[in-house]
Amino acid sequence: MNEFDNRSLSDAELYFWLCQMARQLDSGIVIVNTKKGYTIEFVNHVFSHMTDYNEHDMIGMTIDKLRGQLTDILNEEAIQESIENGLTFKTSSLHYRKDGSTFWNEVNIIPMHNQFGELQYSVLMMRDLTDSINVEALIELEREVYFSLENGDSFERIMNKICSTVSATFGKKCFSSIVLVDDYNRMKYVYGELTEEIHFLDEELLLVGLTFNENTSIKKPVIIKNLSESQYNKIFKPLIEKHPFVSLWSQPILNTEGKIIGLFSIYFEQQAEPLAADFKFLNRVVPIVTLAVKYYEQKNAIRQLIYQDASTGLTNFEHFKNKMMSLIEHGYEGALCIIAPGEYQNIVDLQGRQAGDEILRQLAGRLQKLTTFNDSIIARYTSSSIIVASRSTNQQVRIPQQEIDDILFEPYYINDKETYLTLKIGTASFNDNEPFIDAIRKSDIALSNALKASGTVVKRFEQSQIESVEQEMNVLAHITKGLKNNEFLPMLQPKVNIATGEIESFEALARWVSSEIGFVSPAVFIPVAENTGNIYKIDRAILRKVLQWLEERVALGLKLYQVSVNISPSHFYNAGFVENSIALIESYNIDPKYIKFEITESIELDNVMRAKKIINELKANGIDTAIDDFGVGYSSLSYLQKLPFEEIKIDKSFVDNLADPRMNAVVKTIIQLSKNLNMISVAEGIETKEQHEELKRLGCQTGQGYYYFKPLPLEEINKLLEESVPV
Structure with a gap:
């Protein structure tokens, strides 16, 4: 039974x-109509659009x-058998x-029964699959060509x-x-x-004359x-005499x-004029040929360059x-180094x-x-790196600072322009107890x-570097679930008035305890x-939790404190950052x-004018901004006066070295x-206490750190504020 069998219709009603x-x-x-010799009634x-046969052509057929000539007869017999036996x-x-x-x-094929349950009609639903089948055939062909070349x-x-393949596909x-x-x-x-x-x-007449003469566009198909x-x-006469080619x-x-x-x-044994789908097919075949030709030429060129990198x-x-x-x-045993500028x-x-x-060549x-790399093998590894194998018995490469200075102190010259480099070097040992590929992998990890x-x-x-990579991959696999389960929470660390010891505000620090x-x-x-682009979601999750905490304090009639929330660079420059933050x-x-x-601080180096616009928009909506980790970047003073921050946060590395007169002078400045x-x-x-006293002497207004308070959960912050006394 099918979905139509539930209808009790007469033959005429069913047909209508x-x-x-x-x-x-x-x-x-x-x-x-299965009762009229299985002829077509409608x-x-x-x-008609699909076959060009109209109703007059088909009724009674x-x-x-x-x-046609290439139709699969067995498949057609299966179609006819299904019609006759009322089978889907x-x-x-x-x-x-x-x-x-x-x-x-x-x-x-869908069989249709009349009110007496007798098979009356077979409905044939048809769809032109030519284009999709051709595409599938070409995808498979492309895969086979690539596999064969490889x-x-x-x-x-x-x-x-x-x-x-093309001949078989055309039907x-x-x-x-x-x-x-050739050229x-x-x-x-x-x-x-x-x-x-x-x-x-005659190649001059057939190929050059037909395809390249002035009267024929060489970038369009020729259809005869x-x-x-x-x-x-006359040109094709010998071919036509041997084969019944028409088109x-x-x-x-x-x-x-x-x-x-x-x-x-393509030579056809019957008159054939290409349809739009045929042109599309041809246009897809030719790039496969081009790909194969190019790939084969490149592979030959690679074989010729067995020992040398052509570019360097x-x-x-x-x-x-x-x-x-x-x-x-x-x-031999020794050390591998992968070196990247x-x-x-x-x-x-x-x-x-x-x-x-x-x-890389220079x-x-x-x-x-260098003495360190005497009798070493040096090669190009990737587009941006060099690999060096030291053949010494020492499995640890120790490049003296003097040698590093020697290769970096003098400028490199590109188009007569001086260029200075820094080097990133990853090393690992190799020996006969470890596969060479593992030594490469370990050097890559170190790099x-x-x-x-x-x-x-x-x-x-x-x-531990492998363990670190595994940990990062494991973290990546759980971040989305952590966001979904609301596992990212803020810990608040008080900011204290250095002069009075009173808590003035807080910084929200993101913490994650995965289930x-x-x-x-x-x-x-x-x-x-x-x-991975998930950082803005974490930023917003922390901001939302902070806002919930403030909302709860409002409901309880408690004093509110300003809370600083860290914003990632990609989130800060997002087009909807200000609007979405205000709405939240x-x-x-x-x-x-x-x-x-x-x-x-590093965020401002990207685009000072754009950063200024965003900070001003926040300020216009009543939101303050602070520059974090000040002094770690490269151009702090050059842009600081252009950006309307309300707060400068002096990086911990400066505070740690206050005893150093030079660093002390920097902090004072x-x-x-x-x-x-x-x-x-x-x-x-x-x-x-010494750091606290010195910063107080230097006139620093606010302090933050374990000397005062460690970061605390929101519940403990509430208790702290209830019994807070100056530090």
């Missing part, structure tokens, strides 16, 4: 209802009308339109495979060929089922409906520069790897990829002169850690969240003056600068 339904559907519909307009059936078949062109037809199959076999009796030409448009290679025949044709009646009849479609093959490199042709002249990695395997087999990407962005190649030349540090740095591989992996350090989850604050009916946004700019100075990380 089916016709009405068919006219409304966007599928081709054919209604077959077709809708979609069917059978579905066999759509069969779905299949795809190669059918023919009225003009003889083919299309892939999805046929879905596995070293002959180019001839690959080209022949493309030709045979007409046809043969395909690919002709590649002078002379036939160089022929592939496909007609290789010998085309070789015997009837070869024997065309102007090229020819020919498509130029262009390389990525738009230069013609060959010709893709250095040993390439494959040759380096072979040498390393030989060394290990002969019992810290400024590589900036150099490429400013001066192009060739400048990056030149930097760097390798200097490395070769990743070096890239996170500023300046020139050497990082040796340690097992699955436990406590996660901010030093771990914040970088992961920043790299207003949703809790909290006066914006009780919220302050802390912005790390920052405090005086904040006064001159009408900003509040806040010293972070105060841990001792």
Whole structure:
């Protein structure tokens, strides 16, 4: 039983209802009367559009009308059997339109019974699948071509495979060929089922005359409906005499520069005029040929450069790897170093990829002169790094500072411009007890850690680095769940008036206790969240919790304190940051003056004018801003006077070294600068009474650190405020 069987209709009513339904559907519909020799009684307009057969053509006919020379007879018999036996059936078949062109037809058969439960009609729902089947065939072909190229199959076999696939896909009796030409448009290679025949044709007339003469656009297909009646009849006569070819479609093959490199042709044994779908198909085939040609040429070029990197002249990695395997087999052990200029990407962005190649070449030349790398193998590793294998028995590379100075002190020259570098170096040992690939992996891990540090740095591989990567990946897998489960919470650390000891305000510090992996350090989850684009969600989660806390204090009639919330750089520069923040604050009916946004110093270096606009918008809405970690960046004084902050937070690294006269002078200058700019100075990380007293003497207004209070949960902050006394 199907969904229509529940209707109790007479034969006439059933027919009328089916016709009405068919006219409304966007599928081709054919209604077959099973009591009249399984002939067609109705077709809708979609069917007519799809096949070019109108109702007059089809009434009284059978579905066999759509069969043709290449139609699968067994499949057609299955369709007919389903109609006759009242079976539901779905299949795809190669059918023919009225003009003889083919299309892939999805046929879905639905039996219909009358009021007596007798099979009366079969409804055939049809859909043209040609385009999707062609696309699937081409995707599979592209995959096969790439796989064959990767596995070293002959180019001839690959080209022949493309030709045979196209011929099989068209649904007409046809043969395909690919002709590649040289720079002078002379036939160089022929592939496909007609290789010998085309070789015997006059190439000057057939290939050059047909495809490249002044009267033919070389970037458009050439379509000849009837070869024997065309102007090229004489040229094709030997081919027509051997094969019953009638039509020819020919498509130029262009390389990525738009230069013609060959010709893709299809010869048909019946008159064939391409439809829009056929042109689309051809336009998808040719890039596969181009890809194969380009890939094969590149692979040949790579084979020719077995030992050398073409861009730098250095040993390439494959040759380096072979040498390393030989060394290990002969019992050598030593250290691997992967070395990357810290400024590589900036150099490429400013001066192009060739400048990056030149930097690596010059760097390798200097490395070769160092005592540390005497008798070492140096090669290009990646686009931005060099790999060095030291053949000494010492498995730890220790590059003396003097040698580092030697390779960095003098400028590098790119297009006569001086360039200075910092180096990021990752090292690991190699020996015959450890696979070479593991030594590479460990050096890569060490380099990743070096890239996170500023300046020139050497990082040796340690097992803890792998554990750190695993931890980061584990954290990444749980961040989304942590946000969903409301696991990110603020801990508030009081900011204290240094002169009076009274609590003036708080800073909200994000903390995460995962239900699955436990406590996660901010030093771990914040970088992961920043790299994955989740940091703004954490920022907002913390802000929301702070607002809830303030709202609760309002409800209880308790005193409110300003709370500083840290904002990540990507969140700060988001187009909707100000608007969304204001909306969130207003949703809790909290006066914006009780919220302050802390912005790390490095954020302003990106775009001072844009940062100024955002800070002014916040200020106009009553929200204060503070510059966090002041002094750690590079251009603090140059932009500080341009940005209207209310607060400067002196970084903990300055407070830790107050005993140093030079650092003390720096802190004193920052405090005086904040006064001159009408900003509040806040010293972070105060841990001792001596630091407190010295900052008090220097005139710092506010202090924050374990000397006063550690970060506390909101519940403990409430208790603290109830019994708060000056420190």
